Amino acid sequence: MAMQSAGPGVKRVKQTAPHIHEEAPPGAKEEDDEESLDRISRLPDDILGEIVSLLPTKEGARTQTLASRWSHLWRTAPLNLDCRDLPADDDGILLGAFLSAHEGPVHRLCLPSRHLRDRAAAVDGWLRSPTLDNLQALEFYLDTPVRYGSFMHSPPASIFRFSSTLRAATIAQCHIPDNAVEMLRFPQLQKLELVEAKISEGSLASLITSGCPALESLLLKTCGSFHIRGLRINSPTLKFIGVFSMFVELIIEDAPSLERLLHIILHVKMRLTVTSAPKLEMLGYISEYADSKMTFGSTSIQDLRIDSLTTVVRTIKTLAIHSNFNLHMVIDLMRCFPCLENLYMKIPKSTAGVANSWRRKHRDFLTSHDIRLKTIFLGYYQGIRAHVDFVTFFVLNAKALESIRLEVGSRDYNERYFAEQHSVLQMEKRDSRGARLCFKTPCDYDAPHVMHVGDLDSPDPFACGC
Amino acid sequence: MAATPADASSSSSEAVVGGEKSNKMITLISSDGESFEATEEAAKMSVTIKHMIEDGCADDGIPLPNVPAKILSMVIEYCNKHAADADDTNKHVADPADADEDDDNNNNNASAGEKEDLKSFDASLVAVDQATLFDIILAANFLSIKGLLDLACQKVADDIKDKSVEEVREIFKIENDFTKEEEEAVRKENAWAFNE
Numbered sequence: 001m002a003m004q005s006a007g008p009g010v011k012r013v014k015q016t017a018p019h020i021h022e023e024a025p026p027g028a029k030e031e032d033d034e035e036s037l038d039r040i041s042r043l044p045d046d047i048l049g050e051i052v053s054l055l056p057t058k059e060g061a062r063t064q065t066l067a068s069r070w071s072h073l074w075r076t077a078p079l080n081l082d083c084r085d086l087p088a089d090d091d092g093i094l095l096g097a098f099l100s101a102h103e104g105p106v107h108r109l110c111l112p113s114r115h116l117r118d119r120a121a122a123v124d125g126w127l128r129s130p131t132l133d134n135l136q137a138l139e140f141y142l143d144t145p146v147r148y149g150s151f152m153h154s155p156p157a158s159i160f161r162f163s164s165t166l167r168a169a170t171i172a173q174c175h176i177p178d179n180a181v182e183m184l185r186f187p188q189l190q191k192l193e194l195v196e197a198k199i200s201e202g203s204l205a206s207l208i209t210s211g212c213p214a215l216e217s218l219l220l221k222t223c224g225s226f227h228i229r230g231l232r233i234n235s236p237t238l239k240f241i242g243v244f245s246m247f248v249e250l251i252i253e254d255a256p257s258l259e260r261l262l263h264i265i266l267h268v269k270m271r272l273t274v275t276s277a278p279k280l281e282m283l284g285y286i287s288e289y290a291d292s293k294m295t296f297g298s299t300s301i302q303d304l305r306i307d308s309l310t311t312v313v314r315t316i317k318t319l320a321i322h323s324n325f326n327l328h329m330v331i332d333l334m335r336c337f338p339c340l341e342n343l344y345m346k347i348p349k350s351t352a353g354v355a356n357s358w359r360r361k362h363r364d365f366l367t368s369h370d371i372r373l374k375t376i377f378l379g380y381y382q383g384i385r386a387h388v389d390f391v392t393f394f395v396l397n398a399k400a401l402e403s404i405r406l407e408v409g410s411r412d413y414n415e416r417y418f419a420e421q422h423s424v425l426q427m428e429k430r431d432s433r434g435a436r437l438c439f440k441t442p443c444d445y446d447a448p449h450v451m452h453v454g455d456l457d458s459p460d461p462f463a464c465g466c
Numbered sequence: 467m468a469a470t471p472a473d474a475s476s477s478s479s480e481a482v483v484g485g486e487k488s489n490k491m492i493t494l495i496s497s498d499g500e501s502f503e504a505t506e507e508a509a510k511m512s513v514t515i516k517h518m519i520e521d522g523c524a525d526d527g528i529p530l531p532n533v534p535a536k537i538l539s540m541v542i543e544y545c546n547k548h549a550a551d552a553d554d555t556n557k558h559v560a561d562p563a564d565a566d567e568d569d570d571n572n573n574n575n576a577s578a579g580e581k582e583d584l585k586s587f588d589a590s591l592v593a594v595d596q597a598t599l600f601d602i603i604l605a606a607n608f609l610s611i612k613g614l615l616d617l618a619c620q621k622v623a624d625d626i627k628d629k630s631v632e633e634v635r636e637i638f639k640i641e642n643d644f645t646k647e648e649e650e651a652v653r654k655e656n657a658w659a660f661n662e
Contacts, residue, residue, distance in 0.1 A: 039600050040622070040638040047607055047619065054623035061659035065631050065652050068643050087658055094658055459582045 041069050049077030053107070057085035075101075079131075080108040084141070092122055099129040107136045112143040113172040116153045127158035135162045139170035142195050152198045154180065164188065170453065171197050178203045184211045193219040193453035201231045209234045216240065216257075219453040233258075240456035252277045262461055264450045266322040266346060270294075277315075284320020284344060284462065288329075299336060306332045313337055320344035320462045325378065325390040327356040331365050338369070341400075344377045344462045353386025358393045371398040377462070379407030380442060383421065391425050401432040406439050413441050492519065493527035494542070496535040501527065508545040513610035533605045537598070541605055544591060544614050551584055592621040596638070 040048070052060050052073050057080065064071045079102050086094050092115065099106070109132065115123050126132075138159070152175035160183065167188050172195040181203040189212045199207070208215060215235055219242040220228055227247040234254045242262040243250070249271040252258065260282040263270055267287055273295045274280065286292050288304045300307040304323050316337040323329065324347055334340055376394060381387055394401060404425075408417070418439055427437055450461055492509040494502045510516040518524050530538060592599060599618060606615035626634055635642060644652070653660060 037597075038639045038641060039597060041640060043600060043603060044607070047603060047615075050615075051619045051622050051626070054620055055627060058659045059627060061656045062631055063626075063634075064656060065644070065649060066635060066642070067640050068648075070640075071652060087661065459585060 041067065045073065049073050049104070053078045053080060056080075057082055076104040078105050078107040081106055082108070082110040083112055084110065092119055092126075096122070096126060099126050099131050102131050105134045106131050107134070108139075109135060109137070110139040110141055113140045113174070114143055116140060116155065116174065120153060120156060124156040124158050127156060127161070132162070134165045136165055137168040138162060138166060139168075140172050140174065141170060142172035160184070167191065168453070169193070170195065174198070176203065181207050181211065186212050188214060190214055191217045191453045193221070195221045197222075201229055205232045205234070208238065213237065217453050217456045218242070219450070219456060220245065222246070242450050242453070242456045251275070252280075255280075260456065260461075262450060262456060280315050282318040283316055284318070285322050285346065286320070288321065288323035289348070301333075301336065304329055304333065306336055309336055314339050316340060318342040318344075318462070320346075322346050322348070324351050324354055325356065325387050326354050327358055327362070327390050327393055331362060334369070334371065335365075339372060341372055341374045343373055343375070346379050349380055353384045356386050356389035356393070358389060362393070366397055372400050373398045374400050374402045375405070376401070376403070377405045377407070381406040381408050383408075383412070383417075383424070388424055395425050395427060395430045395435065397431055398435075399431050401430070401435040403436050403438060406437070407442050408439050410441055413439060492524055494538060495527050495529045496533055496538040497531050498535050500535040500538075502535075502538055502542055504542050504545060505549070508542065508549040511545040511549055511611055511613070513612075515609060530609070532608050534601070537601045537605050540591060540602060541609065541611065541614065545611070547584060547587055548613060588617055592618050
C-alpha cells in the first residue's frame, strides 16, 4: 500500500501499533476499480445535501435529474434561495411555490428590495412560511437605484420572527423607524449590511449595541440623500466596519474587538473620533483633500497632517490614504503610527509632484526611528522626480520591506520600463534584501473592492485583484 | 514608558489566555495501524477527539478505524495549521500604550500575508483526486472537524458548479438510473432550472 509522505509538521511515530481493524479502509481500493466507481453517491445523505445546498439555486435544483438517489436530496437539503437565480419575470410565483413545497429548511433567502415596495403583502406571507423557520441569512438586495426622496417602506413585521436564528442580514431601501428599532433583537446576527436604509443615528447606534449583541461585521452604504452623521459605535464584538457615504462621521466610543475600519470611497469628508479601539489595525481610505479629521484620544490629524501628537497609536498596522506622494507627510504619519506595516496610497491623477528630497531633511528621523513598513502600494506612479525620491526613501531605508507595488499607466506597463525603474529606484542597493518591486496596470475602480458585508474580512481589502 | 506588565508576555508558558494551553502530545492511530502525533490543541479541532480527551480515553492513543494513514496525515496537517492560526488571533496586548517594542513584535495578529498563506494552504489541501477528496470528507465528518468538512464540501460544490447535468455525471461517474419517462418528468417539473 503506497504511503504518501507526511506534510511538514506531521509527526509520524516510529513504532506502528498492531492492526486495529481488519477491513480494508475506503482509501485502499485498487487503481482500476477507482476509475469506474461512483464514489460521490456513496457519501451519506446529509453530506450530499450539504454539497447540493452550496450550489446556486438553479444548479442545485438540476441535481435532481442526475440519478434517482439524488432526486430527493435537493428537496430536503437546506436551501439557499436567491431570486437573482430565478427567471427575471418570475415575480414571486416560483418563490412562493418553493417556500411552500420545499421539504428542507431554507437557510438563506435573497429578495429584491422592490418586492417590499410592490408586493409587501406577498413578502409578509412568504416570510411567515414555516420553511423559513431557521433562516440564517436574509437579504433584501438593491436592484434598482433609489430615487432621491422616494418613499421608503418599512420592513414587514414578519421579519422579527427570525430574530433567534438570523446570522446575516442585508436590508436595502428601507425605512426603519425609531419605535421599530426598540423591538429588534438579533442575538445571533454576525453580519449586517444596510444599503440606503433610512434610520436615525441614535437608532442605528442602539441597534448595533443592544439589538445585535454578537455583531462582527457592519457595512453601511448610503448615497445621495443619507449621510452617516454622529454615529456612535459601542460594541464588544464588532470587528469590521465598512462605510460608503457622502459624508461620514463616526465616533468609536467603545469597540474592544474592532480590527478594521474601511472607508470605501475616496474624495469624501470623514470625521473619525476614536476613544477606545485597542485592536484597531486597519484604517482607510482617508483623503487629504476632503476636510478629513481623525482624532485618537488627544492626538489629532487634519487632512492627513498631524495637528497634535500626544500619544502615538501603536495598533495601526495598515493605512490607506488618498493623497499626493508627500514624504514629509508620510514620515509624520509614521511617527504617529510607529507600527505601520502596510501602506496604500492613491494619488489623484495628474497631480503635480512635491519636493521629496530626503537625505538631509530627514536624516534625524532615520537615525531615531526604525521603519517597520513591509508592503507599500502606490497608485498611480509616474516616475517623475518626486515619485522616484519618495520610493527610494523606502527602498534604501526600510529594513523590513517585503514588497513595493507600483500601479503604472498602461503606456509604462512594459519590461523596458520595469528594468529602468529597477535601476532608477536603486533596487540593487535596497536595505531589505527580501524586498521585491512589482508593477500593475491601473484599475478602473479607485476604492477598495468591497461590495458586500462578506468582503469586509477578506485578507487584503485594499489590494486590487483585477 | 511604563514597564511591561509581567503577565502580558506572550512567550511565557505561564500565560493564561482563556484557559491553559498544554503542550501535551496526543497519539492518533490510523486504520492501517500507523501512529501519528499531534499537539492536544490541534487534535481538539476534532470535536470527536476533544470529547475523547475530556472523557479520559486518549491516554493510550486514539484508534481511528475509519481513517487511513494517508488521509489522517492530511487531516493533522490541517489541524496544525488552523490551530496555530486560531492561537495567533487570541493573543493580544493588554494595553497597547504600555507595551514596549518587543511585545509589539511578538503579539502581531496574523498579517494579511499569513491569512493569504492559510487560504492557499486550504486550497492546495483539497486540490486532490476525487477519491482522496471524498475520503477527506468522510474523515472530517467522522472526526467532526467543521472547518475541514466545509472546505472539502465547498470544493466538491465548486467542481459541480457551471457544469451541465451530463458533464457532472461524466465527472463523478454517476449512473443515470432514471427511465426516460422519469427523467422527462423531473426535468419538466423543474423547467425553470434548465432555462438559461
